[in-house]
Amino acid sequence: MSTDKSYTKIPNEIIEAAIRSNLSMLEWTALMYVIRKTYGWGKESDTISVRKMAADTGHDLRAMQRVVAKLAEKNVLIVKSRGPRKTNSIQINSPEKVKDLREKSKAGELLCPCGCGAHLVLVAGDKN
Numbered sequence: 562m563s564t565d566k567s568y569t570k571i572p573n574e575i576i577e578a579a580i581r582s583n584l585s586m587l588e589w590t591a592l593m594y595v596i597r598k599t600y601g602w603g604k605e606s607d608t609i610s611v612r613k614m615a616a617d618t619g620h621d622l623r624a625m626q627r628v629v630a631k632l633a634e635k636n637v638l639i640v641k642s643r644g645p646r647k648t649n650s651i652q653i654n655s656p657e658k659v660k661d662l663r664e665k666s667k668a669g670e671l672l673c674p675c676g677c678g679a680h681l682v683l684v685a686g687d688k689n
Contacts, residue, residue: 569600569601571596587620588632594614605653606652611649629651638653
């Protein structure tokens with residue numbers, strides 16, 4: 562392995578969860594793109610345009626929109642809508658994020674990842 566800094570450190574729990582998720586090739590492409598744009602720059606999340614993601618990966622915009630929504634549905638990504646026609650904040654889901662999601666759900670701040678503005682309620686794994 563090269564000792565220069567042109568690589569991305571990915572937490573093992575993220576790799577293991579992705580392996581267990583049975584992802585399609587397009588889902589892997591989107592996941593790797595998000596990992597590069599987040600962990601590759603030392604960030605947990607970033608404002609990522611799905612349009613730019615599609616252009617950078619050479620995939621159709623609608624296909625990329627569907628795959629990002631599917632990854633959010635599979636709990637691989639956390640997509641935070643910033644409102645209609647605004648770029649979403651996207652991050653990799655990890656076990657420590659569940660507490661934050663639970664708190665946002667209780668406060669009515671958990672929004673649908675498709676950007677429609679619908680409020681979601683987290684019930685899976687909720688102990689209260």
